[in-house]
Amino acid sequence: MSSLMKLIKYGGHYMPNIIISLVAMVIQVVTGFYVIRLMVVIIDDALPAMDTTLLLRTGALMIGVALIGLAMGIVNNFNSQKVAMYVTADLRDDLFEKIQALSFTNIDKFKTSRLITTATNDVQRIQQFFQMLLRIIVRAPLMFGIGLYMAIDTSRSLSNIFFISLPLLIITIVVIMILAFPRYMKVQKTIDGLNRVTLETANSPRVIKSFVTTDHENERFETANQLFKNTNLAAEKISFAGEPIFMVIFNATIAGILFLGAYFMDQGLLISTVSGVALPDVGLLMAFNSYSMQILFGLLMFAMVMIFISRALASANRIVEVLEEEIDLQDCVDCIEQFDVAGSITFNNVSFAYEKDGNRVLKDISFDIEAGQRVGIIGSTGSGKSSLIQLIPRLYDTTEGDVLIDGVNVKQLNIKALRSQIGYVTQTATIFSGSVGTNLMMGRPDASFDDLERATKLAQADDFILTYDDLFNHEIQQKGTNLSGGQKQRISLARAFVRDPKILILDDSTSAVDAKSEEAILNEIERLSHRMTTIVISQKISTIKDMDKILVLNNKGRIDGFDTHENLMKHSEVYQEIALSQVGGGVPSA
Ligand code: DUT
Ligand code: MG
Numbered sequence: 001m002s003s004l005m006k007l008i009k010y011g012g013h014y015m016p017n018i019i020i021s022l023v024a025m026v027i028q029v030v031t032g033f034y035v036i037r038l039m040v041v042i043i044d045d046a047l048p049a050m051d052t053t054l055l056l057r058t059g060a061l062m063i064g065v066a067l068i069g070l071a072m073g074i075v076n077n078f079n080s081q082k083v084a085m086y087v088t089a090d091l092r093d094d095l096f097e098k099i100q101a102l103s104f105t106n107i108d109k110f111k112t113s114r115l116i117t118t119a120t121n122d123v124q125r126i127q128q129f130f131q132m133l134l135r136i137i138v139r140a141p142l143m144f145g146i147g148l149y150m151a152i153d154t155s156r157s158l159s160n161i162f163f164i165s166l167p168l169l170i171i172t173i174v175v176i177m178i179l180a181f182p183r184y185m186k187v188q189k190t191i192d193g194l195n196r197v198t199l200e201t202a203n204s205p206r207v208i209k210s211f212v213t214t215d216h217e218n219e220r221f222e223t224a225n226q227l228f229k230n231t232n233l234a235a236e237k238i239s240f241a242g243e244p245i246f247m248v249i250f251n252a253t254i255a256g257i258l259f260l261g262a263y264f265m266d267q268g269l270l271i272s273t274v275s276g277v278a279l280p281d282v283g284l285l286m287a288f289n290s291y292s293m294q295i296l297f298g299l300l301m302f303a304m305v306m307i308f309i310s311r312a313l314a315s316a317n318r319i320v321e322v323l324e325e326e327i328d329l330q331d332c333v334d335c336i337e338q339f340d341v342a343g344s345i346t347f348n349n350v351s352f353a354y355e356k357d358g359n360r361v362l363k364d365i366s367f368d369i370e371a372g373q374r375v376g377i378i379g380s381t382g383s384g385k386s387s388l389i390q391l392i393p394r395l396y397d398t399t400e401g402d403v404l405i406d407g408v409n410v411k412q413l414n415i416k417a418l419r420s421q422i423g424y425v426t427q428t429a430t431i432f433s434g435s436v437g438t439n440l441m442m443g444r445p446d447a448s449f450d451d452l453e454r455a456t457k458l459a460q461a462d463d464f465i466l467t468y469d470d471l472f473n474h475e476i477q478q479k480g481t482n483l484s485g486g487q488k489q490r491i492s493l494a495r496a497f498v499r500d501p502k503i504l505i506l507d508d509s510t511s512a513v514d515a516k517s518e519e520a521i522l523n524e525i526e527r528l529s530h531r532m533t534t535i536v537i538s539q540k541i542s543t544i545k546d547m548d549k550i551l552v553l554n555n556k557g558r559i560d561g562f563d564t565h566e567n568l569m570k571h572s573e574v575y576q577e578i579a580l581s582q583v584g585g586g587v588p589s590a
Contacts, residue, residue: 003320004313007126008133010087021079021134024072029142031069033150036290038062044272044283080134088127091319095119098322103329104396108354110322113196118322121191122315129312136301144298151291157269158260158288162295165253169246169296173303176242177310183235185314190228197221239307246303250296257292261285329397329415337414341421341502342406343371343533345392350401352387360399361387363557369549371406374529376544377537378578379553379560385537386427388553389505392535393422405503423496425509427537429488431480436465437472439491443498455497458524460517461490485512493521504534510543518543541565541579550575 011018038058046055099107099115107115152159197220264270265280272281346369352362361384369375377385390396391403394410403410410418423443432439440452447455452472456462464487468474480488489512496504504525510518522543525534538544545565552568552575554560561572568575 004129004309004316006320006323007087007091007316010090011083011130013090014083014086017079017083018134021076021083022138024075024079025135025139026142028069028072028076029139029146031065031072032143032294033146033291034065035062035069036150036287036294038065039290040283040287043286044281048279076135080131083134084127084130087130088123091126092119092123095123095319095322098325101327102325103327104390105328105354106325110325111192111196113199114192114318115322116195116199117188117191118315118318122188122318125312125315126319129308132305132308136305140298140301140305142298143294144302147291147294147298151288151295154284154288154291155270157264158257158285161253161256161260161292165249165256166295166299168249169299169303172242172245172249173299173306176238176303177306180235180238180307181310181313183231183238184311185317186231187228187235188314188318190224190231193224194221194228197224242303242307246300250300253292253296254289257289258285261288329394331415332412335412335414336408336417338417339406339408339413341418343502344406345369345503345533345535346402346404346407347388347391348402348404350391350398350403352384352391352396353399354387354396361557365401365559367551367559367562369533369535371533372529372531373549374525374534374536374547376547376550377535377553378539378541378544378550378575380555380574380578381539383553383555384557385553386507389424389507389535389537392503392505393419393424420499421502423499423501423504423532425489425492425496425504425506427507427509429480429485429492429509429512431476431483431488431491433478434476435472436468436474436476436491439476440472440495440498443495444500447498451498451500452494455494458497458521458528459490459494460513460520460524461487461494464490486514486517489513490517500531502532504532506534506536508537508539511539522546541582 038061041058042055042062045051046058096119099119102110148162151162197217201217201221261270265285270281270284271278272284347365347367350362350365351360353360365388377388379385387396391398392405392410394403394413394415397411405413405418432442437452440455441447443455444451449472453462456465465471465474476482480491483491489509493506493509496506510521513521522536525536526546536544536547544550548564549562550565550568551562552560552572554574560574561568563571569579
């Protein structure tokens with residue numbers, strides 16, 4: 001419940017609308033009761049006495065009051081919709097901001113599909129909740145309270161019927177709540193599953209089609225879909241089952257009132273005297289019946305609110321969980337805000353695991369890279385190369401040991417300032433929809449045309465970009481589907497060059513580039529080496545053998561050697577093995 005209260009606080013910014021909405025609602029409820037009173041006047045006074053003037057006057061008043069009620073209903077509705085929309089828009093903004101701030105470890109924990117469900121579906125539920133809340137929350141207790149008071153005031157003896165029907169109704173509501181809540185919680189979880197499959201399928205249509213695993217994907221989706229359907233059905237069944245039970249009690253109460261009323265009249269009770277003639281007090285019975293309806297509708301609305309609350313509660317918990325997730329990779333409090341990286345990198349006994357208490361991917365890694373050095377990293381797949389370099393821009397924190405840049409622990413450096421001086425080209429080239437230019441300028445938002453041109457040349461991307469009629473304005477489709485693998489790699493390389501980084505990290509970033517372009521890129525890096533430190537991960541010895549030093553990782557996450565190509569060929573078994581397997585792959589004998 002506390003998580004829902006936290007979200008309700010979002011309404012605070014829209015107090016005027018909330019107040020207008022609530023006041024309108026109170027007026028609407030009061031007009032409803034006033035109409036009943038007027039009806040009693042017509043039945044008990046105007047009709048028996050054949051008083052046409054009173055009849056017309058009261059009738060006109062009834063219409064007027066009913067219209068005011070209607071207008072107030074519209075005002076209430078409009079304002080509650082507005083508040084619900086605004087509140088959830090704010091909520092979505094906050095969620096998005098938080099998701100962006102989450103570290104990789106946080107995201108690994110939540111999973112992308114879960115975050116998507118929360119930012120869309122869960123927020124939708126909260127929107128529905130707000131709409132309901134402002135329309136019903138005050139109306140239900142008002143209708144119930146005033147109705148009960150008026151009914152007892154009208155006839156104490158008839159009111160006895162409530163001793164039976166109200167407890168029954170309240171028990172029904174409570175049972176529905178208890179049964180529905182855990183089920184709705186489960187429904188949200190199955191939506192995650194559905195999103196996960198959809199996301200994966202939509203993300204890799206080519207792999208699925210070429211491996212002809214469409215059937216398998218369909219099956220996976222079918223399973224997730226069935227699970228969602230069944231869980232949803234189980235939850236809705238509770239609401240559906242509750243409704244008829246509720247209606248039976250509701251109708252039985254009305255029937256009971258009429259039956260009791262007729263019985264009392266038969267017994268000579270409920271009689272009023274008009275102009276000396278004793279008549280059954282039909283007006284009183286009708287009024288009592290109308291008040292009862294208000295009481296029952298009040299309860300019915302309350303039951304509906306409860307169902308919406310139980311749904312919203314599940315979503316609210318999930319939203320607040322994300323909003324309050326402690327970002328495990330925080331900027332330090334007294335960190336160095338402004339600094340110019342020179343480019344030396346030190347690892348001191350670094351160990352790293354992706355999950356707390358998880359398997360160590362890197363173990364006791366120590367090495368020094370001087371500013372301006374070019375360092376290659378090699379090791380078999382899964383040896384931890386990508387994991388290692390992600391610790392430099394502090395995308396993850398070490399589990400043990402420290403990473404230092406220019407002798408300062410990266411944890412003491414302002415994250416934004418640190419990352420802005422590092423050019424990191426990820427293993428899979430990531431391209432965003434937009435233009436070539438917008439992609440490149442992610443490297444540096446204030447880059448000039450010349451900067452873009454220079455970076456493009458360094459990355460050997462000029463040969464295709466400069467052939468576009470619209471140059472940097474050339475459109476790129478989502479995920480760069482209109483580019484080849486090598487083109488994507490070169491654009492992401494250029495994006496890192498635009499930044500003019502002090503530390504350049506290439507994670508197997510030339511794997512899809514032709515040999516000639518790769519050589520040209522490596523030559524450019526060598527030419528620029530006085531300006532920056534470069535780390536190049538590669539599976540190929542030919543790519544890194546001319547580097548100043550090469551770091552070799554074995555398949556246990558430890559360093560097997562950190563030396564020049566020549567020395568490694570003599571002393572590192574792992575390196576020798578890799579070299580041997582690549583003979584003929586462009587490696588001259590050592
Ligand atoms: N790993 C995780 N979670 C991740 C990424 C990797 O658990 O988010 C594991 C997989 C592997 C180990 O860490 O067992 C090292 O992975 P890494 O990607 O660092 O290996 P690599 O040397 O870069 O392999 P490749 O040459 O295939 O890129
Ligand atoms: Mg890798």
